Amino acid sequence: MLKDRFKAKADAAAAEIKEILKVHGNKVIGEVQLSQIYQGMRGITGLVSETSLLDPQEGIRFRGYTIPELWEKLPKFKNGSEPMPEGLFYLMLIGELPTDEDVAHITSVWQRRSHVPSHVFDTLDALPVHTHPMTMFVIGVMALQTESYFSKAYAKGLNKKDYWEPTFDDAMVLIARLPRIAAYIYRRKYKNNEHIEPNGLLDWSGNLAHMLGYEDDKFKKLMRLYMTIHADHEGGNVSAHATHLVGSALADPYLAYAAGMNGLAGPLHGLANQEVVKWIFEMQEALGTKQPTKEQIAEYVKKTLSEGKVVPGYGHAVLRQTDPRFIAQMAFGKEHMPDDPLVNTVWNIYEVVPPILQSLGKVKNPWPNVDAHSGALLVHFGLVEYEFYTVLFAVSRALGVLTSLCWDRALGMPLERPKSVTTELVKRWLEGKEQIWGE
Ligand code: NMX
Ligand code: MLT
Secondary structure: OHHHHHHHHHHHHHHHHHHHHHHHOOOOOOOOOHHHHHOOOOOOOOOOOOOEEEEOOOEEEEOOEEHHHHHHHOOEOOOOOOEOHHHHHHHHHHOOOOOHHHHHHHHHHHHHOOOOOHHHHHHHHOOOOOOOHHHHHHHHHHHHHHHOHHHHHHHHOOOHHHOHHHHHHHHHHHHHHHHHHHHHHHHHHHOOOOOOOOOOOOOHHHHHHHHHOOOOHHHHHHHHHHHHHOOOOOOOOHHHHHHHHHHHOOOOHHHHHHHHHHHHOOOOOOOHHHHHHHHHHHHHHHHOOOOOOHHHHHHHHHHHHHOOOOOOOEOOOOOOOOOHHHHHHHHHHHHHOOOOHHHHHHHHHHHHHHHHHHHHOOOOOOOEOOHHHHHHHHHHOOOOOHHHHHHHHHHHHHHHHHHHHHHHHHOOOOOOOOOOOOHHHHHHHHOOOOOOOOO
């Protein structure tokens, strides 16, 4: 059973970590500079997240595998070339590549557990239709929190050693139900409230595409790609970190995941995927053309910067190269829609923006991130409602942050509570009048 396999892996890892800490617990990792505590804690190693690791040059590795390696090694969708996010979930949870049977098992568990209780739809129906889809999404997740095994078990009295088990059960159920909630929001807001019943025979991503109303096999393929590449980006990104932080107070997985997704809804994080397409549409409008030249794009980028705005989809807090997730989407575009005008505009922007950002002399990474590309692929299939895009990111991100929460609970990770200081204390410390704790 998947649960037993996870528990065996987690017990072995916990014993190993205990031994590492016993012998090496006092070893110092890096040093913290004053500027770092004022500037977003950039570069401070302060978290453990087992599911993936980000290399600034190379990009993300999931349990040691790069995105191209995942394409080669994860089980593929039947008769297709694309791996299934179910396989990545298994890899992040267990730490080993799954077999076809492992993936089929997860698909079938998620199919069986996908029923969303009607009060969740009633809650969504009570919201004004102009509510942003990400706000609807986290409210939908919160309405579903009534189902939490963890909160019920904790209320009854739960031994610390057993925290992981209802967390695992919550993660499986929540992930299984998210496509239905996402699709309900989409159909309610954009498709006259005309809903599409789930198809219990489809895989997790295929069913999401189906319930959204996109039956093209290529769109389903895109959803499998999309759900795989957005799943995780080590532990320090806002959505993963917020989920971990809130989960560390033993908030149940619904509460913790919703907290993370509130962070994902920020324009410097996941909402950047909507901002990219909005920005391109505004550029097209301003220039009166669907296919601006590179010169026109360059002028528009400079105008954006002169207004004190960021160029959405570019830059990263850790990455220092083109995001391999951008490259994976570019490859999809080259294979399936090489002549699409919007996709070609995204590629022209990729040529134009980095030298301009570099010329500012302050942007640490002038290269595109995952969000620079994703919207254009969705527009190609007719999914033009860009405010919805971050909801798709959120469905995928559940795979990473919830497997991490299972690990947090199985390893007995404690309450997260770093020390903060005041500027008054910093000033006294600089004058040598006061010590800062931990020096
Ligand atoms: N356009 C204009 N200016 C930028 C950009 C950009 N794309 N990226 C960084 N800068 C500026 C940044 O605002 C800062 O300016 P100032 O000193 O005046 O405050 C300066 O360059 C240094 O910032 P960095 O250290 O390079 O970047 P930081 O780690 O602070 O922030 C991001 C990282 C991702 C928040 C930033 O690059 C950004 O705002 N990008 C655009 C939004 C975006 O695409 N976010 C999505 C990230 C991926 N995701 O899905 O989460
Ligand atoms: C992510 O996928 O979470 C983003 O690239 C942001 C990050 O890693 O900080």
